[in-house]
Amino acid sequence: MFCSKCGKQINDDAVVCVHCGCSTKNANTTSTITDNVSVGLCILSFLIPLFGIIYWPVMHGKTPKRAKACGVTALISWALAFVMLLGMGGL
Numbered sequence: 671m672f673c674s675k676c677g678k679q680i681n682d683d684a685v686v687c688v689h690c691g692c693s694t695k696n697a698n699t700t701s702t703i704t705d706n707v708s709v710g711l712c713i714l715s716f717l718i719p720l721f722g723i724i725y726w727p728v729m730h731g732k733t734p735k736r737a738k739a740c741g742v743t744a745l746i747s748w749a750l751a752f753v754m755l756l757g758m759g760g761l
């Protein structure tokens with residue numbers, strides 16, 4: 671087999687790569703973060719728009735879909751609040 675880190679051929683039952691020394695077992699198991707739209711976080715963003723606005727840019731690199739959903743929900747919440755304020759002002 672080949673080392674997933676340096677790409678050089680190593681023994682099939684080797685525990686560590688003889689070329690770069692990285693572990694062959696943990697080499698492929700990279701931490702995958704689930705990037706699903708979280709309903710709980712969306713509700714939180716709707717109730718506390720500031721949370722969503724901050725969460726969006728901070729978490730965009732790690733979980734873009736979830737972060738965007740929170741940010742958009744926060745914007746919708748703010749837009750609704752603005753419309754409601756306008757409506758009250760019109761009365």
Ligand SMILES: [Zn+2]
Pocket residue numbers: 673674675676677678687688689690691692
């Ligand atoms: Zn290697």
